[in-house]
Amino acid sequence: MSIKLGDASYEERVQEGVQNEFMRQAVASAQGRFRSGKQKQADKLGNWEDWRTLGEEIRTHTLENIDYYLQLLSDNVSKRGGNVFFAQTAEEANDYIQHVIKEKNAQKVVKSKSMVTEEIGMNEALEEVGADVVESDLGEWILQLDEDPPSHIVAPAVHKNKEQVKETFTEKKGYNQSSQPEELASFAREQLRQEFLSADVGITGCNFAVAESGAVTLVTNEGNARMATTIPDTQISVMGMERVVPTYEELDILVSLLTRAAVGQDLTSYVTSITGTRLEGETDGPEDYHLVIVDNGRSKILGTEFQSALHCIRCAACINVCPVYRHVGGHAYGSVYPGPIGAVLTPLLDGYEDHKELPYASSLCGACTEACPVKIPLHEQLIRHREIIVEQEKMTPRSERLAMKGFAKWGSSPAAYKMSTAMARSAMKPWTKDETVANGPGPLKGWTVNRDFPAPAKQTFRSWFKERQKGGES
Amino acid sequence: MTIMNRESFLNNVTANLHRPRRTEGVERPEWSVQPQDEVLSGLSQDELVDVLEKHCAVIHTEFKRTDRTGLAAVLKETVEGYAGKTIVASSDPRNADYGLHDFYQSIQDDGLEVHLWDEKEGKGNQAVAERADVGITFSDITLAESGTVTLFNNKYNGRAISLMPRNYIAIIPKSTIVPRLTQATKQIHEANEAGNDVASCVSFVSGPSNSADIEMNLIVGVHGPVEVTYIVVDD
16 A cells, blocks of 8 residues: 555545445544544633644644754664664665564564554555564454555544444454444454464554654554554554654643544543663563654655645544545545545645645535644645646646636626626526526536536626616616 | 664755754744643642542543552452452552552462562563453552553563553552643653653553444453553552
């Protein structure tokens, strides 16, 4: 896998999402729960806007000084016995991780949930060198067994129902109990416990790395990240380079924003902060530790008008309020990162060519911007993307560009404008019924395929205005 | 240990920021707001215990309260409630102060197996934790707002004790309770500034493990403990 998922076109992906009744209902109900959980937290605090302001200030300061903080972080990890590898590209990151796996002669790798490893396609790279990679987050494990990509950052298997999960467990793992979620989870616990115990290497992502001490912090509810950092003797953490915080004091704020905005919890069941290798006398935790810091397109977002997109803490609050995501689901975005933040980030990381439709997968209602706990102006960035796609990248079809040119000419000539508005009603007559156009001709089809177009008014505004000025009836 | 590719990587980052590389002298600014300090501020220690107790219901955690003399009895009743046969516990210096050595001896006399974490046993510790029914540790800092016990894992308090057994008991000295995460991170930050190395693993644990990955149904008990009891001890 890489950041781009599959080869289906945007229209095909959207159609598939819109026609998946179960998925749409599941997504709508998940969005509802996540949103009300977050709202309850905001109400309880009473000063949520202050928290957001603080979150934004911390992220802005950190990204503006990211070279300093990454240097400090890597110095501290190294002091605590860890190796640090800076990877400019996905390939460099995967090569290094492959090298560690080969050096350890590792047969089995157990992973806790990590978006950046999805982004760089790490699992495939490890399978290439013969390692068996096991996802240990319940949702991710279900998807791995079913060879299906995640569709939500926080709830990756939100598009699956329990019958499908049961079927997958039965087919792939010989499960023979009911489709009760508790029974399914208990089966996963037993199966995955054996995987943890026999794993040679544990791989985790990183929610936040604390520069002042070199601590990599993992936020989970299931406890799988704790397992992956407790049992195997070798551990690798992979982090997007922007996930650094200056000190533990800022970690407090960002973790608090993350758990509240993501799932409406004061804190998740586990927040685990790992620093380097185990110390003298300790008998669990890794004796060999590696931190891989990944750029993969992030640095070129720095210094641009999109820099604040790197402030994202991956809480999915924007996804949980998005009306477009609600209808098309996560897979329609064709990216590891779905929803509003995905539509902003994916073209920045992977170029416009494969993702030029994503900035249009938005109604620009601005709910995402309002939901973001670190105040990323998401919908404004989507508008900027659209401008760039049209004006700099010239990615719109030739016919559309010609039409726009024609429109500009026509719209700037008062005589042409006057004549065509006067004629519009009779020109549209053949397609008009009950004052609406339901099946418009030519370019209007693109509109009327989804909604009706109002028939041009009987009287133009200009002639109405003229009459009114003369004192006529308005 | 080694740091690889750092110079080229950070020089590229700096080039994109259109300024010279910053290697020192960066200070955190004074933030315009500090909402975290207001949460549960001014509450007495007993009021914080009440907040903690209320939150335990939210995080599916059993709450009990006792004093030092009553601790052994409460522990015994809790272990029995879990039908625990094998116990793994931290060899915390506080065990002596709270009379736990006598307690562990007494339940061993009753036929239970008790393993206190022992660095000399190496990986054997984890093997016991894997088959143990109950793990017992002290809380180092307790967060009232979120119902969190903070564990500085070390050679006395292995990571596996609070993680691998099906049931987990946290002994919470009342004096360890603070309003929220803010006070814990501040303490860690200040110790780090003073030159004390932070623990190789700091675990913030809030109740049993859980997941909502199947149809958004909350399932309590996934990879970590399925049942958790907090025992607050007036100290």
